[in-house]
Amino acid sequence: DARVTQTPRHKVTEMGQEVTMRCQPILGHNTVFWYRQTMMQGLELLAYFRNRAPLDDSGMPKDRFSAEMPDATLATLKIQPSEPRDSAVYFCASGPGRRAGSGNTIYFGEGSWLTVV
Amino acid sequence: AQSVTQLGSHVSVSEGALVLLRCNYSSSVPPYLFWYVQYPNQGLQLLLKYTTGATLVKGINGFEAEFKKSETSFHLTKPSAHMSDAAEYFCAVSGGGNEKLTFGTGTRLTIIP
Numbered sequence: 770d771a772r773v774t775q776t777p778r779h780k781v782t783e784m785g786q787e788v789t790m791r792c793q794p795i796l797g798h799n800t801v802f803w804y805r806q807t808m809m810q811g812l813e814l815l816a817y818f819r820n821r822a823p824l825d826d827s828g829m830p831k832d833r834f835s836a837e838m839p840d841a842t843l844a845t846l847k848i849q850p851s852e853p854r855d856s857a858v859y860f861c862a863s864g865p866g867r868r869a870g871s872g873n874t875i876y877f878g879e880g881s882w883l884t885v886v
Numbered sequence: 887a888q889s890v891t892q893l894g895s896h897v898s899v900s901e902g903a904l905v906l907l908r909c910n911y912s913s914s915v916p917p918y919l920f921w922y923v924q925y926p927n928q929g930l931q932l933l934l935k936y937t938t939g940a941t942l943v944k945g946i947n948g949f950e951a952e953f954k955k956s957e958t959s960f961h962l963t964k965p966s967a968h969m970s971d972a973a974e975y976f977c978a979v980s981g982g983g984n985e986k987l988t989f990g991t992g993t994r995l996t997i998i999p
Contacts, residue, residue: 773929800985812976812989825986860929864985872918872937873985877929 771795773878775861781884787849790881792861793842799866801844802875803829803836806858815859818844819866851885858882888913888979892990900998905949905964907993909977912958919960920978920987921951930976936960947971972997 774793782788794801803815816836817825826836833855835847848855858880864873893908911917918937922930934945941953947970951962960977974994978987 802986811991814986814988817984817986824984862930866985872935872980874920874932874935875985875987877922877931879929 771876773861773863773876775859775878775881777881778879779882779884781886782851784852784885785850786885787847788851788855788883788885789848790846790859790861790883792844792846792863792878794844794861794863795876796842797865798863798876799841800864800873800875801838802860802862802864803844803846804860804862804877806860806880807856812860815846848883851883853885856884888915888917888981888988890977890979890988890990892975892977892993894993895991896994896996898996898998899967901969902966905962905967905971905995907962907975907977907995909951909960909962909990910958911960911977911979913979913981915982917979917981919951919953920980921945921949921960921962922976922978922989923947924974924976924992926973933962933975967995967997969997969999971995 776791801818815829821838838844860880862875862877864875889912891910920935921933936953944950949964977990
């Protein structure tokens, strides 16, 4: 059963610490997304990659957030330094990328639940 | 630019009653429309989607939705609610040559026994 795998599932950290979240997209998928979910803002797109290249990171605070795809099987989202307002659920999702823009289904991981105290 | 409006952040229905969750979209290009469900402490799971062709689409767990271009709507329905349907439901839109989804704010569905 192919699925998007995210680690860690839960993280509690102190303000100012670095946080790294990892995602393994579904094998063969070439588009990867990072979304953030909060009560106030709902689901926000932070970053979007196709074939490991960033296509859109306009939703990501550039001063403290960074997203990369070191290889096709790993996507990372890093926050440095973390702040209490970063507390949220961070979802990674992947898509097959066939005929981009044709309504491909995007598959979500279980999320990384981050609490910054 | 694309956007989604979900009317009603909370909807309660009795078990066995009709479920209707509303979604209206705005898109400058032909839209692809999705409904996702999120159970507590879990990720999002696709219920159904509209891409092209038949405007009435059927999904998992007995849900269906109808794409109405003239009304810019994509409402989600289920004839008879089950307790297991209690969850949060998100409508989303994509299109214009990329796959990124723009989500609505979600509707929390409560089922009354």
